[in-house]
Amino acid sequence: MRKKIYTENAPAPIGPYSQAVIGSGCFVFTAGQIPIDPQTGNLVEGDIKVQTRQVLNNLSAVLAASGATLHSVLKTTVYLADMKDFAGMNEVYNEYFSESIPARTTVEVSKLPRDAKIEIEVIALVVNV
Numbered sequence: 001m002r003k004k005i006y007t008e009n010a011p012a013p014i015g016p017y018s019q020a021v022i023g024s025g026c027f028v029f030t031a032g033q034i035p036i037d038p039q040t041g042n043l044v045e046g047d048i049k050v051q052t053r054q055v056l057n058n059l060s061a062v063l064a065a066s067g068a069t070l071h072s073v074l075k076t077t078v079y080l081a082d083m084k085d086f087a088g089m090n091e092v093y094n095e096y097f098s099e100s101i102p103a104r105t106t107v108e109v110s111k112l113p114r115d116a117k118i119e120i121e122v123i124a125l126v127v128n129v
Helices: 048-066 083-097
Strands: 002-005 020-023 027-030 073-080 103-108 118-125
Touching: 002 048, 020 048, 027 048, 048 083, 048 118, 073 083, 083 103
Parallel strands: 073 103
Antiparallel strands: 002 020, 020 027, 027 118, 073 118
């Protein structure tokens, strides 16, 4: 079973991909989210903390549309344009995942879409089928 997820409460895809896909009825795999304001479609200006907060808000919206929550996230992959931003990202990340800490991989990449500082994708359990 495969179900495509779309919500207007997160940025629309800017390429040929889904915001998220539910597989086998119990797992949701999100696309990477960058710090785009879903209301304006523009990249959020600001430091890594501001951008991380927007990314996690976008992921929260995609997960809600999928029947999941940040608390049901099992694994995250964080892409940073500069590893020097790790501490700032980690501070905000901890605000969102302090109770239910998923496994995580963080890597530095040479460039992200729209010159974002951060992109995050997650795998979560669907809790409301």
